[in-house]
Amino acid sequence: MGKSCSKSLFLTQFSLQITHTRSLRTAGGGAAADSFIALCRQGHLKQAFTAHFSLISWDPPLVSHLLKACVDSSSLSLAQQLHSIITTNGWSNIKFVSNHLMSAYAKLCRLETALKVFDKMPERNVMSYNIVIGGYIQSGDLGAAVVVFKEMGERKNSATWNAVITGMIKNELNEEGLTLFTQMHSNEFSSDAYTLGSVLRACAGLKDLIKGKQVHGYAMRLGLELDLVVGNSTSHMYMRCGCLTEAERVIQSMPLRNIVLCNTLIAGLVQNGCAAGALETYHLIKRAGFRPDDITFVSVVASCSKLSTLGQGQQIHAEVVKAGAASDAAVITSLISMYSRCGCLDGAVKAFEERGGAARCHVLLSSMIAAYGFHGKGDEAIELFKRMELDGVKANKVTFLSLLYSCSHCGLKEKGLQLFNLMIGKYGLEPEVKHYTCVVDLLSRAGCLEEAERFIRSMPVKPDAVTWKTLLSACKIHKTADMATRIAEEILKIDPQDSASYVLLSNIQATADRWRDVSTVRKQMRERMVKKEPGVSWYELKNEVHHFIMGDKSHPQWEEINSYLKEVMAEVRSHGYVTDIGASLHDMDSEEKEHNLAHHSEKLAVAFALMKAPDSIPIRIMKNLRVCDDCHVVMKYISMVRNREIVLRDCSRFHHFKHGHCSCDDYW
């Protein structure tokens, strides 16, 4: 469940002061050019060139525009073709054309060529220098960047400083940018809105609230705090530092608002755990007359993902298509993740396939790999990674993390270990604790518990509570109560309030009939005031989310649901199901336990879904805790007896129940 959040200040008095939205990039060249650009946007650069090359009346803005597209789709050869068009037409002396060309070469890892273009420029502007400096910074040659900066310095004005500071910060050299900012002042150049915007962005990147507040104060002294860009950057900085109220106050004070400001607010709300507020704000800004753009959609789709509300997500997807934002790589990445997290792998695959093969960057591919992994499709995930390697798209740490858990989720131990070694060896990536945790999962799931424990105790980074919890889950499956006690101690050293671990340990002891140990755990829980978090399940029906909590009869159709659940359970019993009382932690007699188990939130939710939803669609239920053993068994029976597909997402993974079998292979 999302964190509760106070109603946004913004929502209470949002006015209709709208500034003009940035218009979609347009370029010269008429209808052929439009169609050309449309094709390029969809990632079909090569097709676009073949079909339209001779029809287009080339002009400098169009060429510049397309150079940007080349960067987006990593097409060096097309950039070279454009280069020759520039040369043939004698446009090399136009500053912005050469700047774009340099920028494309630099970003496509051809710094040498970019420098040649730079050398041939008869006249340069700040941008030209900035691109070269940026290129050097990206290739890791800071020394050369400084040399160019000094050469540029001989021209020694505010715009130059701003250009370099912006260049640094854009390349994530936040500290360096801030240092230059200080130097700029000691060289008696004063800041303007451009400087402040960049510097605030650096503070946001560093999550440095103290510096950020100082800059905010400085902006007020300069009377620049109401500038659209400065105000937005200030709000963004507060959002990144987790100060939601402060960020909203800044937006509230702005005399003019535009879609960028709205986006800062919506993204900030999601990032600060208030997905419901983000969704609400989205509907509000639309009513206020703002037109959402691709960036808005990325955040709104992410909200649906966090809330696990497939219906709302699909609705937003339709709006994305209508708004013509469906070919933006970030939007698609977000959609893939949303469908996957809402339990609809088909939707994720469809969104992925629609993108076509032309322009799939590493983030987009990683998100699809993660989606396969989430749903236990390890082979598909690995297949996609192979294709990624063939296409020359470079995998990063996130890609490998997704690959590793794809393997552990379906028992591909050897394959997973191979990938782990590939990541360190061939890719030269340093694993983080999350990667090590996946390896622990790979080993322990395969029954190598001792090896997994040795691995944890010898790994070069400090294991966290999750690392140990992974091993503790394995102890449950492999019924090793002694080891479980030892591992639980490690977890409670790190987080003594982690109720899930107490519950897990107690269940393991109960299964091993070690009742004295069970009561020790319960005593510890009482002494340390650890409360078992109540289990909540939710189910979305016709745009409405229904919540179910054990023992809570507040649902308007509670009686009906309860008696229907009884019917279903009787049906399931007639097919051989027997209640497993061990799954209950509570200290009570058997009859009471059975009664409690029978009303677990996921059972209530599934009964409601069986009652209300059409037979043809899978039932998708979300739960805030791990699924209990008994409910897991019941779901398997229901999927068989009723011939219904049930997708249950608990706090860590998906369970797909079909024909009496679960995708997790009873390991979770």
Place this chain on the structure above:
DNA sequence: CTAGGGTTAG
């Protein structure tokens, strides 16, 4: 010198 966005263990 022109803001704001994407993938991530249990």
